[in-house]
Amino acid sequence: MRTRMPALATSLLAAMSVVTVASTTRDATPPALDDFRNSAHVPYGHLTVNVDVTDITVPPASGEASAFYSTDAQATWTGVPLAEIPHYEGGTWGASFPIGEGGVRYYFVVRDDSSASFSSPSNGNDVFPPPPNLTADPGTETGGDVVDPLNNSLDLDGFRVGYSDSFLYATLSNVTGSWPTYHTIFGPWFAYSLVVDNPDAGADSFAYALVYADVPLIADSGLYFVDSRDTSYSRVGDIDYQLADGDLHMRCSLSDLHAQTYFGEDNPSGYYVLGAGTAVAWTANLGEKADSTCAHAYYRRTDSAMPGQNSPPCLSNRNHVLTAEQGTNGAVFRLSVDYTDPDGHLPVVREAVVDGVPHEMGSGPQHDYAAGVAFSVEVDVTLADHEYCFLFSDGADTVVTQPVTISLGSDVPDPDGSSAALTAAWPRPSAGSVTVSFELPAAAPSSVDIYDVRGRRVRRLWSGTGGRHTCEWDGRDETGRRAAAGVYFLRLTSSSGTDSEKIVLLR
Numbered sequence: 001m002r003t004r005m006p007a008l009a010t011s012l013l014a015a016m017s018v019v020t021v022a023s024t025t026r027d028a029t030p031p032a033l034d035d036f037r038n039s040a041h042v043p044y045g046h047l048t049v050n051v052d053v054t055d056i057t058v059p060p061a062s063g064e065a066s067a068f069y070s071t072d073a074q075a076t077w078t079g080v081p082l083a084e085i086p087h088y089e090g091g092t093w094g095a096s097f098p099i100g101e102g103g104v105r106y107y108f109v110v111r112d113d114s115s116a117s118f119s120s121p122s123n124g125n126d127v128f129p130p131p132p133n134l135t136a137d138p139g140t141e142t143g144g145d146v147v148d149p150l151n152n153s154l155d156l157d158g159f160r161v162g163y164s165d166s167f168l169y170a171t172l173s174n175v176t177g178s179w180p181t182y183h184t185i186f187g188p189w190f191a192y193s194l195v196v197d198n199p200d201a202g203a204d205s206f207a208y209a210l211v212y213a214d215v216p217l218i219a220d221s222g223l224y225f226v227d228s229r230d231t232s233y234s235r236v237g238d239i240d241y242q243l244a245d246g247d248l249h250m251r252c253s254l255s256d257l258h259a260q261t262y263f264g265e266d267n268p269s270g271y272y273v274l275g276a277g278t279a280v281a282w283t284a285n286l287g288e289k290a291d292s293t294c295a296h297a298y299y300r301r302t303d304s305a306m307p308g309q310n311s312p313p314c315l316s317n318r319n320h321v322l323t324a325e326q327g328t329n330g331a332v333f334r335l336s337v338d339y340t341d342p343d344g345h346l347p348v349v350r351e352a353v354v355d356g357v358p359h360e361m362g363s364g365p366q367h368d369y370a371a372g373v374a375f376s377v378e379v380d381v382t383l384a385d386h387e388y389c390f391l392f393s394d395g396a397d398t399v400v401t402q403p404v405t406i407s408l409g410s411d412v413p414d415p416d417g418s419s420a421a422l423t424a425a426w427p428r429p430s431a432g433s434v435t436v437s438f439e440l441p442a443a444a445p446s447s448v449d450i451y452d453v454r455g456r457r458v459r460r461l462w463s464g465t466g467g468r469h470t471c472e473w474d475g476r477d478e479t480g481r482r483a484a485a486g487v488y489f490l491r492l493t494s495s496s497g498t499d500s501e502k503i504v505l506l507r
């Protein structure tokens with residue numbers, strides 16, 4: 001049965017609209033958190049954590065993004081600021097904190113200019129009302145933003161959220177610490193609510209609310225369904241509520257929520273959009289008294305790192321490419337390697353070490369370290385010999401690749417050895433055409449090609465069989481276009497081996 005009571009419904013909708021607008025309008029969407037990750041656990045060491053933050057309107061300043069950690073089984077929590085990690089595409093924020101012998105739990109709070117996204121401690125034993133250490137405060141609601149001539153109880157100054165496997169918990173705080181449900185026995189009446197929406201339910205006009213109210217014959221506390229299309233609402237279930245320590249505590253069963261038609265079973269996004277609100281019923285002339293928090297994205301999760309066996313990471317697909325020439329004295333190395341950790345641990349150390357100098361590497365937006373993530377960095381180098389390796393650590397185990405030597409000062413490295421020889425000399429660098437002379441020892445199929453620094457063939461100059469030959473490169477590619485100025489390699493390939501020479505083409 002749906003009840004029509006526009007005054008209360010409208011007030012509830014004022015609080016609810018924040019949530020539904022946020023869940024349907026991209027600009028008002030709270031920041032999205034994804035890829036909650038941590039390093040390996042070393043007792044008495046440090047844990048590094050990170051989280052991807054997207055859909056954010058204003059990047060959080062220091063103090064507006066925090067990780068909270070507990071090493072005493074959630075009895076106390078310590079906040080440390082999150083900082084954006086350089087070289088990571090897509091916005092990845094991280095923090096590092098000490099860990100005890102028995103493991104560490106942590107959650108995140110990230111705020112932008114209008115809303116917050118956060119996870120929370122776990123209330124696994126269903127303590128009700130939950131103490132503050134078993135809930136999280138998104139930290140966006142203050143007192144003083146609502147003028148309430150009646151009693152100020154409608155001015156929220158905070159709310160906290162928690163969860164267990166069975167319940168969603170909310171604790172509302174107001175300026176007065178009292179929670180009257182009416183002013184006189186003839187009204188007006190007040191309602192206090194936590195509005196919650198499943199972003200995956202696909203019903204933009206509907207939301208559910210845990211409501212604390214006592215309007216005789218009309219509305220009592222419970223779980224309500226609210227329809228923003230016609231301001232109707234209906235009571236669809238019970239909640240638990242209690243006033244304690246000046247706060248209003250409410251909880252509702254997660255199975256009750258997910259059994260609702262417009263809430264739905266599935267929540268693959270892993271978060272609810274929610275906000276707290278107050279409302280006054282029956283009177284239309286009391287002015288602005290309802291208060292509501294911003295819409296928040298609440299992730300029902302507590303992350304942890306516990307002592308145990310660590311699987312070391314491995315590095316694969318190491319690669320180097322010269323991406324650009326810088327004048328005639330330098331080039332840019334693009335170094336890349338794939339990092340894979342069976343535990344999904346993020347790399348605390350991620351370096352390409354070139355000639356003994358470490359360069360911090362970055363990755364793309366995908367951070368599934370168990371599946372493997374490509375890291376890369378670009379390093380300016382001179383046209384000389386260089387040695388590099390990759391150095392990574394998951395926080396417990398460090399892995400280093402075999403050093404690789406690259407010669408930029410003379411020939412392209414030729415790991416297969418060579419018995420064919422380019423014998424000609426030509427102007428290097430060349431501003432015009434290049435004449436190539438060579439002699440092949442055997443009458444075997446051979447070719448001479450021009451390659452660019454990325455290893456792509458630019459032009460086939462000649463192919464044939466053994467003997468003495470001369471051919472010319474006019475500085476153009478296969479399609480006749482003038483090749484760009486830069487470093488190229490002339491490569492002779494025959495059945496007896498390969499040889500190559502560097503050409504610097506000037507324009």
Ligand SMILES: [Ca+2]
Nearest residue numbers: 142143155156
């Ligand atoms: Ca307030």
Ligand SMILES: [Ca+2]
Nearest residue numbers: 311343345394
């Ligand atoms: Ca590991």
